[in-house]
Amino acid sequence: MFNTLQLPSGHITHCGARFVNRFLTPSLFLLVFSALLVLSAGAAHAESVVPNAVPPVGTHDGDDVPQPIEFPHNTHVDVNKINCMYCHTYARRSPVAGIPPTSKCMGCHSVIATDKPRIKKLTEYWENKEPPPWRKVHDVPDYVHFTHEKHLKRFVFDNEGMEVENVSEVCAFCHGDVKNMTVAHKVKPLNMGFCRRCHEANEGPFDCWKCHK
Amino acid sequence: MSLSNILEDWSRYRKDREDGGFHDYEHMWGMAIDLNKCIGCNACSVACYAENNLPVVGREKFSKGQAMHWMRIERYWDEPDLGDDRISEFNQHGANFIPMNCQQCNAATCEPVCPVAATYHTPDGLNAQVYNRCIGSRYCSNNCPYRLRFFNFYSYYEDAWPAPLEMQLNPDLSVRDKGVMEKCTFCVQRIRSVKDKAKMDNRPVADGEAMPACAQTCPTSAIVFGDLLKHYDPDTNAPETKVTKMWRAHQVELGKPRQNKQNPELRGYRVFEGLNTDPCVMFLERVREV
Numbered sequence: 001m002f003n004t005l006q007l008p009s010g011h012i013t014h015c016g017a018r019f020v021n022r023f024l025t026p027s028l029f030l031l032v033f034s035a036l037l038v039l040s041a042g043a044a045h046a047e048s049v050v051p052n053a054v055p056p057v058g059t060h061d062g063d064d065v066p067q068p069i070e071f072p073h074n075t076h077v078d079v080n081k082i083n084c085m086y087c088h089t090y091a092r093r094s095p096v097a098g099i100p101p102t103s104k105c106m107g108c109h110s111v112i113a114t115d116k117p118r119i120k121k122l123t124e125y126w127e128n129k130e131p132p133p134w135r136k137v138h139d140v141p142d143y144v145h146f147t148h149e150k151h152l153k154r155f156v157f158d159n160e161g162m163e164v165e166n167v168s169e170v171c172a173f174c175h176g177d178v179k180n181m182t183v184a185h186k187v188k189p190l191n192m193g194f195c196r197r198c199h200e201a202n203e204g205p206f207d208c209w210k211c212h213k
Numbered sequence: 214m215s216l217s218n219i220l221e222d223w224s225r226y227r228k229d230r231e232d233g234g235f236h237d238y239e240h241m242w243g244m245a246i247d248l249n250k251c252i253g254c255n256a257c258s259v260a261c262y263a264e265n266n267l268p269v270v271g272r273e274k275f276s277k278g279q280a281m282h283w284m285r286i287e288r289y290w291d292e293p294d295l296g297d298d299r300i301s302e303f304n305q306h307g308a309n310f311i312p313m314n315c316q317q318c319n320a321a322t323c324e325p326v327c328p329v330a331a332t333y334h335t336p337d338g339l340n341a342q343v344y345n346r347c348i349g350s351r352y353c354s355n356n357c358p359y360r361l362r363f364f365n366f367y368s369y370y371e372d373a374w375p376a377p378l379e380m381q382l383n384p385d386l387s388v389r390d391k392g393v394m395e396k397c398t399f400c401v402q403r404i405r406s407v408k409d410k411a412k413m414d415n416r417p418v419a420d421g422e423a424m425p426a427c428a429q430t431c432p433t434s435a436i437v438f439g440d441l442l443k444h445y446d447p448d449t450n451a452p453e454t455k456v457t458k459m460w461r462a463h464q465v466e467l468g469k470p471r472q473n474k475q476n477p478e479l480r481g482y483r484v485f486e487g488l489n490t491d492p493c494v495m496f497l498e499r500v501r502e503v
Contacts, residue, residue: 143387213386
């Protein structure tokens with residue numbers, strides 16, 4: 001039963017049952033547990049830029065997901081200051097954020113930067129009338145119910161002092177600093193402990209059936 | 214979920230039962246099933262199979278008691294009337310039907326026996342089953358007086374939906390793994406989406422908005438589903454829900470383990486309420502000419 005200990009910092013420690021019995025006495029365990037709790041609580045209450053919100057902590061080095069076109073998020077978000085929700089328009093009204101249709105790309109790129117190799121590749125897809133086979137980077141298991149809609153309502157639209165231009169900071173809670181990435185890759189663990197810490201800090205719902213289905 | 218959460222669940226229920234009102238709950242989803250209207254057509258059962266990704270186990274496993282129907286129609290035959298003509302094996306009135314799904318007991322017998330707290334009570338008054346936490350000890354099934362919990366004895370996901378049938382699976386809930394207990398959830402995925410929608414619009418959930426698949430499909434509208442906490446409120450002029458109206462009309466109350474059966478107009482009862490499980494499903498007795 002104690003083969004895998006899920007510690008509150010999100011690290012998974014593998015240790016045998018014998019080790020637990022002999023060395024990890026309850027008092028020691030409590031000490032480690034409380035120390036980690038204090039640490040994580042301290043990190044969780046660090047001052048954040050977005051008001052009325054505590055971003056969850058924890059990192060995870062995800063593998064690079066090769067995409068058909070190396071989409072430069074930094075050019076769009078950081079240089080050209082395009083709102084995340086301009087392309088990921090479903091985030092505010094449905095469970096999934098979705099990827100934009102090629103027509104949305106072509107709305108700008110039929111006139112902008114048409115000589116770049118990536119845009120030429122995109123135009124090729126567009127003229128062949130087939131969508132680029134984008135691959136999903138951030139995914140949660142099938143037994144998890146997650147809606148972007150409600151999280152955006154809480155942290156973007158119902159968040160006092162939050163300007164809609166800053167929405168990328170809210171997205172960065174779970175998606176990492178996409179602003180400075182080219183192709184998006186997973187930097188947050190997106191596991192249950194990760195969700196829990198944020199729900200604890202922001203007093204989100206705690207019912208199992210709220211998220212598990 | 215831990216021991217403290219279970220204790221909180223129970224103390225919340227006990228406190229609200231003594232106060233009379235269940236005000237600490239967000240909702241109290243309940244049902245009223247009119248057996249006068251039920252024709253035993255099994256449409257509710259079929260709808261449940263379609264909605265909740267239930268595998269069809271086949272005759273062999275069914276006969277072993279390994280059926281997976283969250284909603285079942287039970288048949289009860291009266292004593293055959295062996296009067297002058299002894300030709301009829303069965304009573305001329307036919308069978309009595311009773312649709313049985315999880316009764317969502319408030320004092321659920323399945324909850325305290327779970328060794329890993331995989332089943333617990335939500336603030337919606339639902340008896341929840343968390344599949345990821347279930348270790349398949351089957352204590353809950355053994356402790357359920359209604360026999361309405363079903364166990365995945367086999368890896369049904371491997372062969373219950375041969376291609377392309379897996380395309381008809383409902384993405385709103387998971388396909389259960391082998392060794393996991395499951396049961397009727399009052400279509401919690403529908404309740405969840407309705408609550409999300411209501412919250413996005415900043416309004417309370419309307420009556421009839423949340424509708425489980427069985428109630429939706431019933432051709433005679435024998436199954437009525439709604440929130441048992443929505444009574445008529447003269448201050449806000451908010452109407453009471455249809456299900457509350459039926460419970461009140463038949464003087465069935467949450468937390469009342471016995472019905473007064475003197476008045477033949479009062480047909481309401483709950484199954485095995487003498488066990489004090491306090492179910493959320495009320496049945497209206499069938500009336501027939503003798």
